[in-house]
Amino acid sequence: MRLMRVGVDSLLVEVSDTAEAMRVYDEALRQELDAADVVPAARTVLFAGVPDLARLEKELSTWELGELTAKPPGQGPVVEVPTVYDGPDLEAVARHWDMSAREVIDLHTSREMVVAFCGFAPGFAYCTGLDGLEPVPRLDEPRTRVPTGSVGLADIFTGVYPSPSPGGWQLIGRTDLELWDESREQPATLAPGTRLRFVEVR
């Protein structure tokens, strides 16, 4: 675990992979560490707006990553994401993984996933759970408009577009699950740490 100060009131914690970053984030929430924002990402957790940096650094330096990663990632009930697998890139993903479209769907619906972090747009979740598979490249030419609810793959992540936007993820399906509602106390359906499973609907 590497600790890097960012400006005068923030700290970037770097670990070796996404699984470790998820555990550091989980533990930070569990311990209610004091920061205006705690932002998990692919290999880091940012503590922004920290009232006492020295104290936070001291606390984090006592953490054992080995113990943390022994715990299962994620928390709470498993959110089911009903998905129609008719995305325009489903065949391309199947070719990339050297399997049939049917096998891609079976594989994608068989894995329990966990939201590692959000980014790109409010409520856009990067879901882990495709470990062991060949990372999926982004499109050479991003689409200018990806519709709300599109389910896409990039690298080893699955993402669902909570609002229409340009996007370069390879689209394998779509869901009508509401992913973002800013009037809710928890506006994002897929917040970091949420467990989820994609369920095929036709």
Added chain:
Amino acid sequence: MTAWLTVLEPGPLTTVQDLGRRGFAHLGVPRSGALDLAAARYANRLVGNPPDAAVLETTLGGVELAVSGATTFAVTGAPASVAVEGRPRPFAEPVRVAAGETLTVGPALSGVRSYLAFAGGVDAPRVLGSRSTDTLSGLGPPRLTAGSRLPLGEPVGTPQGADVPVVLRYPETIRIGVVPGPRLDWFGEDALSHLTSTPYTVTPRSNRVGVRLEGPPLPRRDTAELPSEGLVLGAIQVPASGKPLVFLNDHPTTGGYPVVGVVASEHLARCAQLRPGNQIRFVHA
């Protein structure tokens, strides 16, 4: 009865801003909020508002509004002409305006962003605790357009007089303090001296997301991709072009380019008033 504003001329970009929405960055929600926070706070104080009241933030051009009921307003930040019904009124002082009258703020004479506070604040609906327009994600009230109406809140305090020196002209060249890191090691040995000895020019592609700079590229040690990581306000990110970008309030919550340093928070307001063509020099804070 609640008064409201009717927008007659919205200017190039006028938005509602308050202190922004913190605490949602983990969901991908930018912090948003007034870029020149000191100016916004000052405008609020002049009309007796608490610091978290929503104000209007203009961009280079002015704005023209009609008020439905008598109120008090004040204009701070980028200096501009202020008029009520065409009659000149002072900048950075509380100004009374009667029901049905029109107030006009001219284009910024220097700097970029002027702030208009109204007694009671702009009462746009709160989204995730804030009334700020987020130009990156689209959260918050839409930018002002001709004909749109904005309600004002109930005045709660007494207007305060001017007791802060007002900037009448921003310098063309300014120094910006930088706290180095966190990714200094992604750049060459002399990255910090390169950064602090190079004059950078503000480009017209600057906006509420960030100030984009032109200048000799900052050499990277290697061109490996950095996995996306959390960003802070004031982060100086260096994309593949090597030309730095200073993130302002509507910055994305994560980014995949290394951050060489972070602008000292007391210099963020200066960054908010940088015009295309202005020069900056980074200094080690």
